[in-house]
Amino acid sequence: MLNRVILIGRLTADPELRYTNSGTAVASFTLAVDRMRSGQTGERQTDFINIVVWQKQAEIVAQYLQKGRLAAVDGRLQIRTYDNREGQKVRVAEVVAETVRFLDRGSDTGQSTAGFGGGTTPMNRPRPDRSSAPPLYEDDPFADDSQTIDISEDDLPF
Known part of the structure; x- marks a missing residue:
């Protein structure tokens, strides 16, 4: 049996960080993921996935990701049920992330957004000086060219 989900999308809001009674950090956010095919009207459809x-990964996500940022999530699908205040059973589908990778640069941080994979990648280490080094990937149009991209909120699909 296999339960694996891989998603790439943009955050619809800043992550919400909370702590359990035992002190464990938990962050939640919604990812807007475009479908591969257009709908009957020719319009692209988007799924909003919790x-x-x-x-520790929750704390790092809450610190470095914001609304509109592009992220990749690798995890598993979880379906849970609970009783709401009115006593009705509510069924919730969500992806429990094992790995979250930051796929674009933050506008204010100046930190590297190479990603965070389960506690092995320090996010606050200094970046190496690449001013005299050859590019890492000569064919990569998204290689580190230190230029910012100006995107207005009107360009975002949510």
Whole structure:
């Protein structure tokens, strides 16, 4: 049996960071993911998928990701049920992230957004000086060219 989900999309809002009674960090956010095919009207359709991240990775996601940022999530689908205040059973589908990778640069941070994969990649280490080094990927149009991209909120699909 296999339960694996891989998503790439943009955050619809800043992540919400909370702590359990035992002190474990948990962050949640929604990822807007475009479907591969257009709908009957020719318009692209978007799914809004709830993501949950735990422990240290939750704190890093809450610190470095904001609304509109592009992220990749690798995890598992979880379906849970609970009783709401009115006593009705509610069924919730969400992706529990094992790995969250930051796929674009933040506008204010100046930090590297190479990603965070389960506690092994320090996010606050200094970036190497690449001013005299050859480009890492000569064919990569998204290589580190230190230029910012100006995107207005009207350009975002949510």
